[in-house]
Amino acid sequence: MNSLFNNKKVVALLVLPGLCVMLFAIAAPLVISVIFSFVKWAGFGKIRFIGFGNYARLIKDEVFWRSLINVLALILVTVFIQNVFAFFIASMMTKLSGGLSRVLRTIYFIPATLSLVVVTRLWVNIFHPDYGVLNKILRLIGAGDAAKAWLGNPDTALWAVIWIMIWQGFGWALLFFYGGLMTVPKELEEAAIVDGANRGQLYMHVVLPYMMPVVQSIVIIDVISSMKQMEMAYLSTEGGPGNTTQFIALYLYQRAFKYSEYGYGNAISVLFVIIAVGLTLVIQRMFRKSVDQI
Amino acid sequence: MKRKNALALVCAILAVSAVFAGGGSDGKKSDGKIILKMGDNLPDRKNGYGAVIETINTEFKAIHPEVEIVTESYQDQPWQEKVKIYATANQLPDVLKYWSFGGMMKPLIDAGLVEKMKIADFKSYGYMAGSLEGNVFDNELYGIPISGDMWVVYVNKGLFKKAGVPVPTTWDEIIASAPKFKAIGVTPMVTNGKEGWPLCELFDNISQRINGDFKRVDSAINRKAKYTDPDFVQAAAYMQKLVKAGVFQENLSTSDYGDARNMFGQERAAMYMMGSWEMSLATDQNFSEPFRNNLDVIKFPVVKGGKGSADDVLAWFGGNYIISSTSKHKDIAYEYVKYLGKRFGEIAWETQACFPAQKVTPRANDTVVSKKLLQIAADAKSTSGTPGLDRSDSVFKEDHQELIRQLCALMITPEEFAKKLDASAARAATQE
Numbered sequence A: 001m002n003s004l005f006n007n008k009k010v011v012a013l014l015v016l017p018g019l020c021v022m023l024f025a026i027a028a029p030l031v032i033s034v035i036f037s038f039v040k041w042a043g044f045g046k047i048r049f050i051g052f053g054n055y056a057r058l059i060k061d062e063v064f065w066r067s068l069i070n071v072l073a074l075i076l077v078t079v080f081i082q083n084v085f086a087f088f089i090a091s092m093m094t095k096l097s098g099g100l101s102r103v104l105r106t107i108y109f110i111p112a113t114l115s116l117v118v119v120t121r122l123w124v125n126i127f128h129p130d131y132g133v134l135n136k137i138l139r140l141i142g143a144g145d146a147a148k149a150w151l152g153n154p155d156t157a158l159w160a161v162i163w164i165m166i167w168q169g170f171g172w173a174l175l176f177f178y179g180g181l182m183t184v185p186k187e188l189e190e191a192a193i194v195d196g197a198n199r200g201q202l203y204m205h206v207v208l209p210y211m212m213p214v215v216q217s218i219v220i221i222d223v224i225s226s227m228k229q230m231e232m233a234y235l236s237t238e239g240g241p242g243n244t245t246q247f248i249a250l251y252l253y254q255r256a257f258k259y260s261e262y263g264y265g266n267a268i269s270v271l272f273v274i275i276a277v278g279l280t281l282v283i284q285r286m287f288r289k290s291v292d293q294i
Numbered sequence B: 001m002k003r004k005n006a007l008a009l010v011c012a013i014l015a016v017s018a019v020f021a022g023g024g025s026d027g028k029k030s031d032g033k034i035i036l037k038m039g040d041n042l043p044d045r046k047n048g049y050g051a052v053i054e055t056i057n058t059e060f061k062a063i064h065p066e067v068e069i070v071t072e073s074y075q076d077q078p079w080q081e082k083v084k085i086y087a088t089a090n091q092l093p094d095v096l097k098y099w100s101f102g103g104m105m106k107p108l109i110d111a112g113l114v115e116k117m118k119i120a121d122f123k124s125y126g127y128m129a130g131s132l133e134g135n136v137f138d139n140e141l142y143g144i145p146i147s148g149d150m151w152v153v154y155v156n157k158g159l160f161k162k163a164g165v166p167v168p169t170t171w172d173e174i175i176a177s178a179p180k181f182k183a184i185g186v187t188p189m190v191t192n193g194k195e196g197w198p199l200c201e202l203f204d205n206i207s208q209r210i211n212g213d214f215k216r217v218d219s220a221i222n223r224k225a226k227y228t229d230p231d232f233v234q235a236a237a238y239m240q241k242l243v244k245a246g247v248f249q250e251n252l253s254t255s256d257y258g259d260a261r262n263m264f265g266q267e268r269a270a271m272y273m274m275g276s277w278e279m280s281l282a283t284d285q286n287f288s289e290p291f292r293n294n295l296d297v298i299k300f301p302v303v304k305g306g307k308g309s310a311d312d313v314l315a316w317f318g319g320n321y322i323i324s325s326t327s328k329h330k331d332i333a334y335e336y337v338k339y340l341g342k343r344f345g346e347i348a349w350e351t352q353a354c355f356p357a358q359k360v361t362p363r364a365n366d367t368v369v370s371k372k373l374l375q376i377a378a379d380a381k382s383t384s385g386t387p388g389l390d391r392s393d394s395v396f397k398e399d400h401q402e403l404i405r406q407l408c409a410l411m412i413t414p415e416e417f418a419k420k421l422d423a424s425a426a427r428a429a430t431q432e
Helices: A001-006 A008-036 A052-058 A060-094 A096-115 A116-126 A133-140 A157-182 A187-193 A199-210 A212-228 A229-236 A248-257 A262-292 B003-021 B048-063 B076-086 B103-108 B157-163 B171-183 B197-211 B215-221 B230-244 B257-265 B276-283 B289-294 B330-350 B368-379 B395-407 B415-428
Strands: A039-043 A047-049 B034-040 B067-073 B095-099 B148-156 B187-190 B269-275 B296-300 B315-317 B319-323
Touching: A001 A008, A008 A039, A008 A262, A008 B067, A039 A262, A047 B067, A052 A262, A060 A096, A060 A157, A060 A212, A060 A248, A060 A262, A096 A157, A116 A133, A116 A157, A133 B215, A157 A229, A187 A199, A199 A212, A199 B230, A212 A248, A212 A262, A229 A248, A248 A262, A248 B076, A248 B095, B034 B048, B034 B076, B034 B148, B034 B276, B034 B330, B048 B067, B048 B276, B048 B330, B067 B330, B076 B103, B095 B103, B095 B330, B103 B315, B103 B319, B148 B157, B148 B276, B148 B368, B157 B171, B157 B269, B157 B289, B171 B187, B187 B257, B197 B230, B197 B269, B197 B395, B215 B230, B215 B415, B230 B395, B230 B415, B257 B269, B257 B276, B269 B276, B276 B289, B276 B296, B289 B296, B296 B368, B319 B330
Parallel strands: B034 B067, B034 B095, B187 B269
Antiparallel strands: A039 A047, B095 B319, B148 B269, B148 B296, B148 B315
8 A cells, every 4th residue: 555655646646636626626716717807797698808997997996995905904903903912811821720721712712613693793783873882881981972883983984893803803813822822842931031031032032933933824814814804894884884894805795796797806806816915925925034034 | 556556546536526526406305396496585584575475485385285495585685696696606596586677687687597477477466557567678578576665754653752743744854853852862763774775765755855856867867967966966965964963873874774674663763764565564573562553654754945745756666576597497486476476465465564566455454554555655646666776787776875875974075976976877878
């Protein structure tokens, strides 16, 4: 059997089905998307080739750029606020007893186990201007002036939607950081402390650099999931009011299946893939540089 | 070596087989029953429309025991999107509820996705004049109408009494009453702003109340008039005036159908602006008896100084049932639609579920709401026909909905709204 698997032809043959699936599931849709991005089509009925017409329109589409900016805002909040907070909590948990740490991890992870629909409906109700708990609390503590339609107000809607997203994603970040922190050798920390490092220096110069591959993975996952974000915006605001909570994936869907602009939706998806791949490569390069410096 | 290669080949075949395992379906269960796939925008199957369809399904299955009906339901907009997705994938359900508006039906018909019907098969079912004809495209019938829809305002008389406010006949009275309702902790009026279309109906209706002519909307779509004309700008400004006066719920632009309906049903709002299809609120057991007893409906109010009257009614025949041309069971699907056409009007009126597209006989035990709706229909001096947003293509429809949401969120001025809407109408008019 071993000699069978040493045969390159056999290995190639066995890999072939998986490769076919990969091609079928990733490459083929991408190629089809590129082809459809050059047409004007409702998804059914007459189809017309319009060259780069969809792309020319996309460059000037304010809503597309707005949705891209919203995605970047989500990435920044996730990477620099959610993750920092998750890292801080995770590092505290590593100092707790096993039982207490387990209970806390379970509690923090509960939102991540809930369905997106449940989480979104939960927060839509909390943010509701009429019967929402948030406004009720604000009125109770005498801050009634601050009460508002959190998801309906153009000034607060984006941040309210981002809050729902990071509330659900926090458990994952915490779990990753906790797992990463547990892999840092105790001797390394002890050696740094013996050398006179304070807590800040210990984390900045020993723990974080050691965990850099974990951080890199978390940041890439954050970027990809932020780019893909659609369901929560769809369920809470549908991109409104006035496209203030529009995200690329949601906009793509709406253009293709609400506006019946299937070709234009495909053009958005092609640009979306290019941006996502580009962003991932930039982040990988940044991390490679920082790891090299270490 | 040969054995090794043979083994490898078997492994590869097995791997491929495992990956691509599965198969097609001929639309039949293993016990030979025909599965009739249906889809609609009626997620509540115990009240109103949905309950009527369930009753019809039960009766149909008793007549055709060889048939099993599988239904999927969503709210309006998600269902419309789902239909487009199914159409793109060429997988429309056998029978589906859709809308007869040209902007929605024509693309499906042009793509050859809708099965033709024979108008003679439905002539004896008592349809109101013009309702079946609304489903005729290029001299062929493609669907059967379900309901006659009117745009009205439902009111909770109990809350009006509590706030010391008379039931309104003008929008100015509604504006004046807003602080009184807020003083008793009640939202004056709710509607589904998230999906946009109810606000578009409001815009059409306010425009008519100002200019006195429903045809102005059609003129704007057909480029004989412009949305930037003063009457439309005035209507847009009037809508912002309503929002600024606090007439609607604070989260208007993100409040969905269920939210608005529940706010009204749970007596947190005094008025609910919606279509006549909500007449089943009067019999909806999900809401309290005091609410149902206090429920009433009024004509769409007038605008003081405007040319339109309360007897000009925004009304249309919208919802219909169609058969997919890709259905594997066209014959049984057609049998079903014929049965639906025969029974829907009777059951809908009997259960007071909705205002059907068929003639109805008033009864002494009809609810107050249905009696009033009949009166509104009888009093009508003019009707609008298809709402403005559904008179053009899908891009115009979505633009209209998006712009009206922005207008009501006070993100754009009435002038900007009019300019952008007009640009969208102009674009649509140049499309093939």
